[in-house]
Amino acid sequence: xxxxxxxxxxxxxxxxxxxxxxxxxxxxxxxxxxxxxxxxxxxxxxxxxxxxxxxxxxxxxxxxxxxxxxxxxxxxxxxxxxxxxxxxxxxxxxxxxxxxxxxxxxxxxxxxxxxxxxxxxxxxxxxx
Amino acid sequence: xxxxxxxxxxxxxxxxxxxxxxxxxxxxxxxxxxxxxxxxxxxxxxxxxxxxxxxxxxxxxxxxxxxxxxxxxxxxxxxxxxxxxxxxxxxxxxxxxxxxxxxxxxxxxxxxxxxxxxxxxxxxxxxxxxxxxxxxxxxxxxxxx
Numbered sequence: 001x002x003x004x005x006x007x008x009x010x011x012x013x014x015x016x017x018x019x020x021x022x023x024x025x026x027x028x029x030x031x032x033x034x035x036x037x038x039x040x041x042x043x044x045x046x047x048x049x050x051x052x053x054x055x056x057x058x059x060x061x062x063x064x065x066x067x068x069x070x071x072x073x074x075x076x077x078x079x080x081x082x083x084x085x086x087x088x089x090x091x092x093x094x095x096x097x098x099x100x101x102x103x104x105x106x107x108x109x110x111x112x113x114x115x116x117x118x119x120x121x122x123x124x125x126x127x128x
Numbered sequence: 129x130x131x132x133x134x135x136x137x138x139x140x141x142x143x144x145x146x147x148x149x150x151x152x153x154x155x156x157x158x159x160x161x162x163x164x165x166x167x168x169x170x171x172x173x174x175x176x177x178x179x180x181x182x183x184x185x186x187x188x189x190x191x192x193x194x195x196x197x198x199x200x201x202x203x204x205x206x207x208x209x210x211x212x213x214x215x216x217x218x219x220x221x222x223x224x225x226x227x228x229x230x231x232x233x234x235x236x237x238x239x240x241x242x243x244x245x246x247x248x249x250x251x252x253x254x255x256x257x258x259x260x261x262x263x264x265x266x267x268x269x270x271x272x273x
Binding site for chain 2: 084
């Protein structure tokens, strides 16, 4: 239950960042540009580093991978704390969802950790 | 020159961490009792040193040495105590012990939300980083000298 609250807070922050951060008005010609903005500008503004990789199936699903996620990097380097790690990613999932929402994209964001500090954020675009 | 072992205590005497590298002789008592003995000794020496000092004390108790080893001591204002036993060739290593506190303990244990403070440190990352840091010290040699 409290994870929903955390995700909601991230969403609100993401909404505001989505409004404040983009510097060129016509930069987003297509969905992929928005995702690239998330990986580069948003990540740099919040975590002082870029996302390490972005993959897509070109059908509305994107996987963003960060190989040394700042919130996990001090915790472990491997498999210790693997069970609790996703809780610390909830706020960031909301952040991504909120930024996408301000930029006009409705989405569902989940996170997964295979081995700390690498984590993956899966963004699924909701077609209305 | 080498490092024998390292203890990390908190304010309440709880042993947060213990590692050993070259220790030829064990104390002959269970580990729990060894930690209590070490902490009790440090506590007594600290108060003895401050009481009996003929001059105003600046840093307090720093180290003691015997004919075989030297015990180095570093305490923070929060009561965290870092104790390292090395052989006799090693000089003052206050900065090393401070690094163990600030760059290892604070960064990897205090700042880790899943590490409860006041208990033995479970973080594998802390253990492995501490081990590689000690092994990289200039006065640590793989053969016990």
